[in-house]
Amino acid sequence: xxxxxxxxxxxxxxxxxxxxxxxxxxxxxxxxxxxxxxxxxxxxxxxxxxxxxxxxxxxxxxxxxxxxxxxxxxxxxxxxxxxxxxxxxxxxxxxxxxxxxxxxxxxxxxxxxxxxxxxxxxxxxxxxxxxxxxxxxxxxxxxxxxxxxxxxxxxxxxxxxxxxxxxxxxxxxxxxxxxxxxxxxxxxxxxxxxxxxxxxxxxxxxxxxxxxxxxxxxxxxxxxxxxxxxxxxxxxxxxxxxxxxxxxxxxxxxxxxxxxxxx
Numbered sequence: 001x002x003x004x005x006x007x008x009x010x011x012x013x014x015x016x017x018x019x020x021x022x023x024x025x026x027x028x029x030x031x032x033x034x035x036x037x038x039x040x041x042x043x044x045x046x047x048x049x050x051x052x053x054x055x056x057x058x059x060x061x062x063x064x065x066x067x068x069x070x071x072x073x074x075x076x077x078x079x080x081x082x083x084x085x086x087x088x089x090x091x092x093x094x095x096x097x098x099x100x101x102x103x104x105x106x107x108x109x110x111x112x113x114x115x116x117x118x119x120x121x122x123x124x125x126x127x128x129x130x131x132x133x134x135x136x137x138x139x140x141x142x143x144x145x146x147x148x149x150x151x152x153x154x155x156x157x158x159x160x161x162x163x164x165x166x167x168x169x170x171x172x173x174x175x176x177x178x179x180x181x182x183x184x185x186x187x188x189x190x191x192x193x194x195x196x197x198x199x200x201x202x203x204x205x206x207x208x209x210x211x212x213x214x215x216x217x218x219x220x221x222x223x224x225x226x227x228x229x230x231x232x233x234x235x236x237x238x239x240x241x242x243x244x245x246x247x248x249x250x251x252x253x254x255x256x257x258x259x260x261x262x263x
Contacts (some may be wrong), residue, residue, distance in 0.1 A: 093151055142202060
């Protein structure tokens with residue numbers, strides 16, 4: 001009986017080992033950070049401490065300010081990433097399927113890929129003004145390029161045997177695009193979306209830091225300029241958690257869509 005329970009425990013540990021060790025590592029870092037702060041080994045004015053950050057988080061949560069800023073950032077991100085995902089996937093599939101469109105769009109695609117997109121920020125401010133539109137544009141432009149490139153690579157790598165088989169059964173270009181090319185490109189599309197989530201969130205945060213008066217990025221910039229380190233860490237941790245949750249959600253979507261790929 002005891003051997004059976006031990007075996008079950010080992011199987012559970014092996015299955016959850018990555019999560020357990022990752023969580024344990026985080027707890028150890030926080031504990032060492034708090035101990036170093038309490039013993040005066042580090043300057044809490046510059047790096048704060050876990051207890052101060054927790055106290056600040058409770059205060060901001062009670063006042064409701066942190067959730068209002070989070071809501072602004074979440075809405076801007078959803079709009080920016082949603083538009084970039086739709087446009088990026090459509091453009092990537094069309095470029096991968098139609099050679100002439102690839103030749104026309106390829107120079108523009110690689111131009112934006114090789115250009116530091118933050119350099120366009122002053123233009124967006126002049127064209128769109130400060131605030132919501134500029135933030136969304138930054139998030140969109142940061143994400144649409146990797147999504148398009150990965151989708152294009154996936155569509156371009158479609159198995160030619162599947163294409164010939166579909167043509168032999170009289171499939172139209174539209175049917176092959178939607179039922180052969182799209183499912184075949186799915187792993188690369190998901191990879192592009194995973195990269196796009198991170199880059200879109202970066203674009204939104206950067207846009208808020210410089211052109212907005214609300215959102216988590218604005219709060220990070222605001223508290224940083226006033227050397228309120230504990231308050232800054234609250235917004236920063238929330239951004240990190242938001243990005244982590246989004247990445248895990250895409251992994252779940254990827255697992256759900258595995259059966260859709262053609263064999």
